[in-house]
Amino acid sequence: MSTQTKLTFKEKVGYALGDTAANIAWRTIGPFLPIFYTDVFGLGTAAVATLLLVIRFGDGITDLVMGNIADRTKSKWGKFRPWLLWTALPFGVALVLQFTTPDLSLTGKIIWAYATSIFYTLVYTANNVPYSALMGVMTSNVKERTELSSYRFFGAYLGGIIATIGVISLVDYLGQGDKNIGYQYTMYVLAFILAMFSLITFYTTRERVKAVETNNVQEDYDDLVKNKPWLILLFIGFVFVTYNIIKQSSTMYYFTHYVNDENNIFGSLTAWGGKNGLAGLYLLSLLVISMISTIFAPALTRKFGKVNLFIISILFSAATAGAMYWLEANQVGTMFVLGISSEFGAGLMPVLFFAMLGDAADYSEYKNGRRATGLIFSAGTFAMKFGGGVAGAITLMVLNLYNYDGQVAVKTAEMLEGIKLNMSLVPAIFVLVGIVALWFYPLTSKKMKEIEVALKAKREEK
Numbered sequence: 001m002s003t004q005t006k007l008t009f010k011e012k013v014g015y016a017l018g019d020t021a022a023n024i025a026w027r028t029i030g031p032f033l034p035i036f037y038t039d040v041f042g043l044g045t046a047a048v049a050t051l052l053l054v055i056r057f058g059d060g061i062t063d064l065v066m067g068n069i070a071d072r073t074k075s076k077w078g079k080f081r082p083w084l085l086w087t088a089l090p091f092g093v094a095l096v097l098q099f100t101t102p103d104l105s106l107t108g109k110i111i112w113a114y115a116t117s118i119f120y121t122l123v124y125t126a127n128n129v130p131y132s133a134l135m136g137v138m139t140s141n142v143k144e145r146t147e148l149s150s151y152r153f154f155g156a157y158l159g160g161i162i163a164t165i166g167v168i169s170l171v172d173y174l175g176q177g178d179k180n181i182g183y184q185y186t187m188y189v190l191a192f193i194l195a196m197f198s199l200i201t202f203y204t205t206r207e208r209v210k211a212v213e214t215n216n217v218q219e220d221y222d223d224l225v226k227n228k229p230w231l232i233l234l235f236i237g238f239v240f241v242t243y244n245i246i247k248q249s250s251t252m253y254y255f256t257h258y259v260n261d262e263n264n265i266f267g268s269l270t271a272w273g274g275k276n277g278l279a280g281l282y283l284l285s286l287l288v289i290s291m292i293s294t295i296f297a298p299a300l301t302r303k304f305g306k307v308n309l310f311i312i313s314i315l316f317s318a319a320t321a322g323a324m325y326w327l328e329a330n331q332v333g334t335m336f337v338l339g340i341s342s343e344f345g346a347g348l349m350p351v352l353f354f355a356m357l358g359d360a361a362d363y364s365e366y367k368n369g370r371r372a373t374g375l376i377f378s379a380g381t382f383a384m385k386f387g388g389g390v391a392g393a394i395t396l397m398v399l400n401l402y403n404y405d406g407q408v409a410v411k412t413a414e415m416l417e418g419i420k421l422n423m424s425l426v427p428a429i430f431v432l433v434g435i436v437a438l439w440f441y442p443l444t445s446k447k448m449k450e451i452e453v454a455l456k457a458k459r460e461e462k
Contacts, residue, residue: 007139012148014204015138016155018084018131021197023159024166024190025095025124026384031248031283032167033098034392035256038406040179041101041109045404049396051113056389059121063385066129067378068217073130078207080137080374083130088198091127092191094120099183125381127198133377136358137209142452143298146306149355150297157291157347159194161284166190168280209373220372223364229443230360230376233353236434236441237383238390240314240349243431245391247321247346248283250422253399255279257411258419259329278332282339289340290347297351305445306359310352311438314431317345322428325420353383359443359451366451394430398422 034052037043043051073079097116104112135148166186175182224230255278300309320342327334357377365371402418404411411419443451 006141007144007148011138011205012151013155014201015135015148016151016158017197018134018201018205019152019156020159020162021088021091021194021201022124022128022131023156024163024194024197025091025120026388027160027163027248027287028095028167028187028190029098029120030245030388030392031164031251034249034396035252035406036099036183037113038396038404040183041113042106042407043109043113045396045400045406047110048113049393049400051110051117052389052392052396054389055114055117055121056386056392058118059125059385059389062122062125063129063378063382064375066125066381067133067372067375068220070130070133070374071220071372077202078137080130080134081202081205081207083126084198084202087123087127088195088202090123091198092195094123095191095194096184096187099187101180101184121385124385128381128384129374129378131201132354132357132381133374134205134207135354136361136371136373136377137207138205140209140362140452140455142359142362142448145358146301146351146355147298149351149358150294152354153297153347153351154291154294156350157287157294159197160287160290162193163190164280164283164287168283219370220375223368223370223372224375227360227364227367227376229356229363229441230379232437232441233356233360234379234383235437236310237353237379238387239431239434239437240346240353241384241387242391242394243318243427243434244346244349245388246395246422246427246430247342249392249395250419250427251283252279253419254423255282258416258423259332259335282336285336285340286343289343293344293347294351297348300348301352301355306352306356307438307441307444309348311435313345313348313352314434314438315345317342317349318428318431320345322425325424356441356443359448362448362451362455363443366454394426395422398426 034048037048037051038045070080070083073082075082077085094116098120100116102108102112135145135152138148139145166189167183170186170189171179171182173182174185259278303309304312320338324335324338324342327338354377357379360379361371361373361376364376398421399415399418402414402421404415404418
């Protein structure tokens with residue numbers, strides 16, 4: 001079968017549902033876990049910030065290990081696909097445990113939070129590193145891979161919509177006023193959906209690219225640290241993920257406490273809405289515009305090139321996000337306009353990033369005669385999880401700096417200032433650093449065409 005295969009619509013959709021599954025979990029953890037820990041489970045901001053940073057740093061290391069394990073997996077289904085089958089059920093269980101709240105002492109609660117977070121991140125790694133690498137072996141056609149990445153993130157944002165609707169609409173309904181029970185029962189529903197989608201991806205996709213590999217782990221790591229495009233992408237991925245997660249983590253705090261949305265606005269629009277509905281409507285709006293941005297991603301990439309489009313996306317997204325700092329609590333319409341505008345740029349970033357990781361894998365094969373696809377794509381989950389941990393820590397550290405107390409009903413002006421900064425200037429300033437790294441990224445459109453032609457010729461010789 002040709003590695004230059006033009007993928008069918010069915011296979012692209014099937015692959016996309018794998019990230020729908022992952023993002024049901026990811027978009028539940030990102031926006032809702034910090035406020036769940038501080039306002040429901042009763043942990044302090046400093047404790048949660050430390051937890052997120054420690055867990056995500058250690059988890060980032062396991063991504064590299066999992067990349068090597070996936071590269072050396074041998075099964076009748078290939079290297080990467082079987083992990084979607086093997087992890088489907090544990091993934092759902094891990095999500096449920098993250099939002100389960102046993103009646104423990106404060107020390108016991110912290111131990112529980114660490115244990116369930118470690119389990120969740122290990123299962124996420126075992127699922128998502130091979131899933132990401134799968135894109136690099138479904139086809140070697142650069143344009144097809146960019147389009148597949150577009151499908152993937154359409155599915156990812158769909159997962160976010162499912163997660164957001166699930167939490168906003170079901171926590172109050174299923175808990176009947178008890179958020180501990182409400183969160184846990186909601187996770188049962190979401191866990192079932194993500195497990196089913198993971199299985200669909202396994203059954204609908206195929207692995208085609210079989211490059212020259214090595215059994216020497218040290219050679220793989222040596223190739224990796226000499227792979228300049230990969231090193232730059234690792235940093236860029238960390239930056240944009242941290243940017244996005246700070247904004248997501250701040251949304252519930254922002255609308256719950258700064259805008260003070262406790263009047264079930266979302267519920268007035270739909271029969272099944274719950275409290276903090278304006279925050280839910282805002283998150284849903286961002287996810288919808290992110291999905292729309294994936295549709296435009298291939299055409300915009302052809303017009304500007306991946307690197308230039310990435311720079312434009314960062315500048316536009318950071319400027320509109322930063323402008324939210326100066327909004328008053330009653331300027332809800334402007335909040336939505338700026339937030340949606342910012343998210344269009346932010347929605348393009350992961351599409352470009354994961355397509356560029358495929359380019360980095362091709363570059364490794366072009367330069368070294370071998371490729372460790374799983375190891376290279378582990379940069380994606382490393383950036384997501386370590387960036388997510390840093391983002392959560394930054395969010396909570398800023399709140400701690402402004403003396404945030406989740407158990408106090410009425411927040412002080414000082415607390416609200418910290419919430420406003422997290423929603424605007426803090427992430428905007430952070431993401432601008434990514435532009436500096438992009439100036440040094442060497443894989444231009446012209447260079448990738450040269451690499452694609454050279455690799456095709458090599459593979460046809462075999």
